Amino acid sequence: GLAHEIKNPLTPIQLTVQQMRDKYAGKDEDYQKLLDNCTEIVTEEVESLRGLVQEFADFARMPQLALTTQNLNNVITDTIKLYSERRIELDLESDLPDLRLDLEGMRRVLINLVENAIDAAGEKGNIVVQTLRHNGRVRLSIIDEGPGVDQVDRERIFEPYISDKQDGTGLGLAMVRSIIQEHGGSITVSDNPAGGARFDIKLPISEA
The missing domain is CATH 3.30.565.10 (Histidine kinase-like ATPase, C-terminal domain)
Known part of the structure; x- marks a missing residue:
């Protein structure tokens, strides 16, 4: 469904940013700090988006009452x-x-x-x-x-x-x-x- 299609790219986005941070071998501390901050922001926003998509999905498929x-x-x-x-x-x-x-x-x-x-x-x-x-x-x-x-x-x-x-x-x-x-x-x-x-x-x- 639509929720699945939205969720699919989120993991590659998160992993790509983490790899960019982990592969950096330079000694520029300011740039390293920027990478760390950006990675943290992207990770938080990806998790927020996952939760948002899940909430929409739950509302769309309210289960039949038991x-x-x-x-x-x-x-x-x-x-x-x-x-x-x-x-x-x-x-x-x-x-x-x-x-x-x-x-x-x-x-x-x-x-x-x-x-x-x-x-x-x-x-x-x-x-x-x-x-x-x-x-x-x-x-x-x-x-x-x-x-x-x-x-x-x-x-x-x-x-x-x-x-x-x-x-x-x-x-x-x-x-x-x-x-x-x-x-x-x-x-x-x-x-x-x-x-x-x-x-x-x-x-x-x-x-x-």
Whole structure:
């Protein structure tokens, strides 16, 4: 596919620059430093481009959901273990009904939203992950104390290629919304009264 065609030249580009640096036998220290710096820049940009291409490819071929009966609270607690060095408050309703979920898809949703919350809240801002049975659905909320999301951007941020991050592709939240919609759910963003943003996901409760 297109992603493969873009990736193919990246390794030769990287290796060629590294060989140019390694083969230089001169004694010009300034030129050697220039070669080292250029090699480092090219290597970093190649890796960045690889990641970018992979993200586009992942979004283009979203896998079909493999729904199984899951306890959402367990999925959350297992995923949050990835962030053991960052305090994240869990406010989970104890008697949630089981849901039909794609386990890997929900993990991707949680990781994306939690990492966005960490970026927004910084090192000390509070982050809360909350579950609640609400109006016949289960609501999953990720709440942070960052700068929040402007009113005009609250629908646009779920569109592909829209990002307020300097190095973002704008595919993360688009992927999140796609996964949630495939579950028959919805996602919205609003103000956190304490300051910051609140992402609310509503998921249908499976009929027995």
